[in-house]
Every structure is written in structure tokens, then in C-alpha cells.
Amino acid sequence: MTRILVVDDDPVQLRLTAEVANKAGFKPLTATGGEQALTILREDRNIGAMILDLVMPDLDGMGVMDAMRREGLTTPVIIQTGNASLETVISAMRNGAADYFVKPVAPERLVISLRNAMKLDALEATIRAERARKSGNFSATDMIAEAPSMARVISLCAKAAKSTIPVLIEGETGVGKELIARIIQGSGDRAGKPFVTVNCGAIPPNLVESVLFGHKKGAFTGAIADQPGKFSEAHNGTLFLDEVGELPLETQVKLLRALQEGEIEPVGATRTERVNVRVISATNRRLLNLAKSGEFREDLYYRLNVFPIYTPPLRERMEDMPAMVSMFIARFAAEAGKRILGISPAALELLRNYDWPGNVRQLENAVYRAVILSDGAFLESVDFPQIIAQASGRELAIKAIEAAPVAAAPTHIDTATARQRVDFTPPAAPDRFLDPTGEIAALAEIERAAIVFAIAHHGGRMSRVARALKIGRSTLYRKLHEYGLAEELLSDAA
Numbered sequence: 001m002t003r004i005l006v007v008d009d010d011p012v013q014l015r016l017t018a019e020v021a022n023k024a025g026f027k028p029l030t031a032t033g034g035e036q037a038l039t040i041l042r043e044d045r046n047i048g049a050m051i052l053d054l055v056m057p058d059l060d061g062m063g064v065m066d067a068m069r070r071e072g073l074t075t076p077v078i079i080q081t082g083n084a085s086l087e088t089v090i091s092a093m094r095n096g097a098a099d100y101f102v103k104p105v106a107p108e109r110l111v112i113s114l115r116n117a118m119k120l121d122a123l124e125a126t127i128r129a130e131r132a133r134k135s136g137n138f139s140a141t142d143m144i145a146e147a148p149s150m151a152r153v154i155s156l157c158a159k160a161a162k163s164t165i166p167v168l169i170e171g172e173t174g175v176g177k178e179l180i181a182r183i184i185q186g187s188g189d190r191a192g193k194p195f196v197t198v199n200c201g202a203i204p205p206n207l208v209e210s211v212l213f214g215h216k217k218g219a220f221t222g223a224i225a226d227q228p229g230k231f232s233e234a235h236n237g238t239l240f241l242d243e244v245g246e247l248p249l250e251t252q253v254k255l256l257r258a259l260q261e262g263e264i265e266p267v268g269a270t271r272t273e274r275v276n277v278r279v280i281s282a283t284n285r286r287l288l289n290l291a292k293s294g295e296f297r298e299d300l301y302y303r304l305n306v307f308p309i310y311t312p313p314l315r316e317r318m319e320d321m322p323a324m325v326s327m328f329i330a331r332f333a334a335e336a337g338k339r340i341l342g343i344s345p346a347a348l349e350l351l352r353n354y355d356w357p358g359n360v361r362q363l364e365n366a367v368y369r370a371v372i373l374s375d376g377a378f379l380e381s382v383d384f385p386q387i388i389a390q391a392s393g394r395e396l397a398i399k400a401i402e403a404a405p406v407a408a409a410p411t412h413i414d415t416a417t418a419r420q421r422v423d424f425t426p427p428a429a430p431d432r433f434l435d436p437t438g439e440i441a442a443l444a445e446i447e448r449a450a451i452v453f454a455i456a457h458h459g460g461r462m463s464r465v466a467r468a469l470k471i472g473r474s475t476l477y478r479k480l481h482e483y484g485l486a487e488e489l490l491s492d493a494a
């Protein structure tokens with residue numbers, strides 16, 4: 001039976017709520033104060049959800065939520081309040097509360113709220129577990145590919161997985177080339193076998209050969225023992241040669257021989273060794289151009305490029321963006337133990353209108369930073385300060401580019417980096433929590449805006465407005481006067 005924790009300093013209310021939960025099939029634990037609630041949460045990490053009173057004498061509801069955040073306690077919280085102000089409820093929701101209600105709550109409402117909070121928690125737990133379980137067995141479902149151009153990539157991956165022919169994956173930095181290589185490996189006979197990555201551009205030229213093919217003891221100063229190379233490590237599996245265009249020419253000869261003969265010769269060895277390795281290479285420079293200019297051996301180029309897969313940059317497949325953002329939010333929020341449910345439409349619009357020169361990896365990093373920065377239930381534009389800064393510079397650049405003639409030729413990875421989108425439209429809806437200068441709006445401004453919105457939504461029917469905002473009519477009228485809205489309404493009516 002799922003345990004839930006009910007926290008309320010009013011013993012009668014406590015018993016009532018616990019009884020409702022009990023009847024709905026939960027096992028209620030109770031606490032009469034914030035400190036006691038924290039002690040129970042620390043000891044029992046399997047509590048399904050907590051119903052938390054906001055106003056309590058020792059440590060209040062907000063204090064409990066702050067402590068939970070500090071200590072990484074992720075039990076979903078449902079706020080209950082008797083007379084808390086709208087400000088308090090807003091900040092509780094921004095602090096990650098899953099839901100809130102005003103006492104006394106209808107039993108059905110309480111049960112739905114508990115079930116929803118637990119569903120969300122279960123989803124986050126699954127994501128956490130799934131990530132931990134994954135150890136190299138990637139499949140096409142690990143890749144977001146909603147754009148038509150990515151459907152082609154996925155079908156090429158499926159074809160490539162059926163054989164062991166060499167694959168060359170081309171695309172700008174961060175587009176997902178390594179992920180594609182892992183999917184090819186994980187979808188074929190070599191799934192679960194070694195997947196060894198070599199970043200050819202990151203190894204000092206004098207060590208490349210030894211890293212790839214290994215060396216024998218005494219082959220050079222410092223070679224104190226036999227050392228297997230990446231080819232041997234990848235035996236029976238896949239060798240992923242990232243930035244293959246960076247390989248020195250002399251190593252290219254040896255790589256060609258290894259691919260042709262299926263044999264390698266470790267540095268300082270007198271005999272060759274047989275290896276069974278599937279090679280997938282990747283490049284963010286156009287390999288054909290390097291071959292034409294003599295920086296890359298043409299024979300090796302044709303050997304590696306038997307099955308080419310071109311991965312388009314993110315800016316050309318914005319259809320993938322919303323799903324990617326949701327996936328990254330779910331992943332990073334779960335890892336950080338934060339309850340972030342999504343992204344505001346204005347913030348998503350900001351991301352859509354950016355060019356993403358660093359592609360999916362840049363997006364992943366931006367969302368990671370935003371999740372860490374955010375203290376609300378939804379990511380907002382302010383959580384992406386670098387993108388805001390770069391996007392405003394872009395507007396000027398775009399204006400200049402719009403005046404210039406547009407090149408008709410398709411762009412490729414060599415030329416595409418400086419490409420600018422000309423269809424920039426500023427976010428249509430202002431961000432709910434930003435003032436016109438882009439600064440965080442005062443809480444009073446947000447409350448005022450919420451009231452104005454509710455009045456418009458309910459056609460000025462004040463009792464409905466009060467009910468929707470979950471405040472009394474007298475509180476609503478007091479706030480109308482406070483914010484000067486009463487005068488505005490009167491003059492509108494006149």
C-alpha cells in the first residue's frame with residue numbers, strides 16, 4: 001500500500017485528510033509540524049507523496065520545501081492552504097510543488113491530485129533508472145528524429161546495421177554523429193560488443209599510431225610494457241573514428257592497410273595481428289575536399305566512405321527541438337532531483353529562433369544550465385541568459401543579411417556554419433515572469449497580470465474570477481483596489 005505523508009498543525013484537519021487518503025487506498029503517515037515531516041522524509045525515501053500545509057508555527061511549508069531541495073529529498077509535494085496569499089501559492093508552485101488546493105478539499109480532488117503527483121514521480125524514476133541501465137545498447141528510439149530529414153538518417157542506420165561495411169557519418173559538430181554510430185552498433189549483430197571511440201583530432205600526432213594499433217615493450221622510450229591499441233580493444237565490436245580527417249598522412253597508410261587486410265601491426269612488433277573490427281568514422285569537415293587538396297588519402301577516403309550518412313544541422317530540423325527539450329528537461333531534472341515540468345511557450349520560441357552553431361550538444365548544455373538555474377516548475381526565457389544575449393545580437397545581423405542577396409546554392413558542412421536564418425520573428429507572447437526590459441517582474445506585477453487575465457477570461461464575472469484564483473471575493477476586491485484595477489474597470493464600464 002503506497003504511503004503518503006500528511007502534514008498539518010491542525011489535528012482535526014490532519015485526521016480528516018488522512019481519513020480521505022485512507023479511504024482512497026493509501027496508507028497515511030501524519031506529522032503536525034515541518035521539522036517532524038522532514039525527519040519522516042529523511043528516514044523513509046519510499047513515501048509516494050506529501051500533502052503539506054503551508055502555514056505552520058515551527059517550520060512552515062515553504063521552509064520544508066527549501067530543506068527538501070537542499071537535501072535532495074524528491075518526494076512530490078501537494079500544497080494545502082487555508083488562507084495563504086496568492087503570492088505564497090505562486091512561490092510554492094515555482095518551488096516545484098506538484099499541485100495545490102484550498103482547505104477543505106473535496107475527497108475526489110485530493111485523490112486525483114495524489115495520483116497525478118505519483119504518476120509524474122514514477123515517470124521521473126523510470127528515466128533515472130533507464131539512464132543508469134543503458135550501457136551501450138542504443139537503438140533508434142534513443143534518437144529524436146521527427147524531422148523528415150532525420151527519418152532518412154534513421155532508415156540509413158537500419159540498413160547500415162545489417163552489414164559490417166564501413167560507414168562515414170558527416171555533419172557539423174554536435175549533430176549526433178556518435179549517437180548515430182552507437183545506434184548502428186546497437187541495432188546489429190555487434191550489439192553488446194565493445195564500442196571503442198577514438199577522437200583522432202585529440203591525440204598528439206606522434207602517438208596516434210601507438211594509440212590505434214598498440215605497441216610492444218621497448219618500441220620507444222617509455223614503452224615499458226606491451227600495450228594493446230584501440231583496434232584490439234574493439235575486437236569483435238565497433239571502432240568509432242571521430243574526426244577521422246585529422247589523422248596524420250602516415251597513419252592513414254597504416255589504417256588503410258588494416259582495413260584492407262583485417263590485420264594490424266603494433267609499433268615495434270615483428271608480426272601482424274588479425275582483428276575483426278567494424279569501422280565507423282565521422283567528420284565535421286568535408287572529407288572529399290580534404291582528399292582533393294591532398295590532406296587526406298583518396299584511397300582511404302573511398303575505403304571509409306562506402307556507406308555515407310549525412311546528418312543535417314539542428315537549425316534545419318527545428319521540428320526535433322520541442323521533443324529534444326522535453327527529453328533533456330526530464331533527464332536533467334530527474335538527475336538534479338528537481339521538479340520541472342516543461343518549458344514556457346515564450347522560452348521555447350526563443351530557442352527556436354536561435355541558430356545553434358553547436359547543434360544538439362549546445363542545446364543539451366543550454367537546457368542543463370537552465371535546469372540548474374531554474375527555481376520554477378517551467379523553464380522560462382530568463383533561464384537561458386546566453387541565448388538571450390546572442391539572439392539579440394542576431395537580430396541586427398539578420399537585418400543586415402536580409403538586405404543582401406541570398407545565395408541559392410545548398411549549404412554544406414564546410415560553408416554552413418555562418419548561415420543565418422532570415423525568418424526570425426520575435427517571440428509573440430511576452431514571458432509571464434519578465435518585465436518589458438527582460439528583467440524578472442515583481443511578484444505584485446505577476447499577481448496583477450494573473451488577476452487581469454482571469455477577469456478577461458471570465459468576462460468580468462467577479463465571483464467566477466475569485467473562484468478561479470481560489471481567493472475570497474473580498475480579497476479579490478481588495479486587490480483590485482490595491483492594483484488600481486477597480487478604477488480601470490469602472491472607467492471601462494462607463
Ligand SMILES: Nc1ncnc2c1ncn2[C@@H]1O[C@H](COP(=O)(O)OP(=O)(O)OP(=O)(O)O)[C@@H](O)[C@H]1O
Nearest residue numbers: 142143144172173174175176177178179284360361
Ligand atoms: N537526435 C537526437 N536525439 C537525442 N539526443 C541527441 C540527438 N542528437 C544528438 N543527441 C545528443 O547530443 C549530444 C551530442 O551528440 P554526439 O556526441 O553524438 O554529437 P557529434 O556529432 O558526435 O559531436 P562531435 O562532432 O563534437 O563529435 C549527445 O549527448 C547526444 O546523445
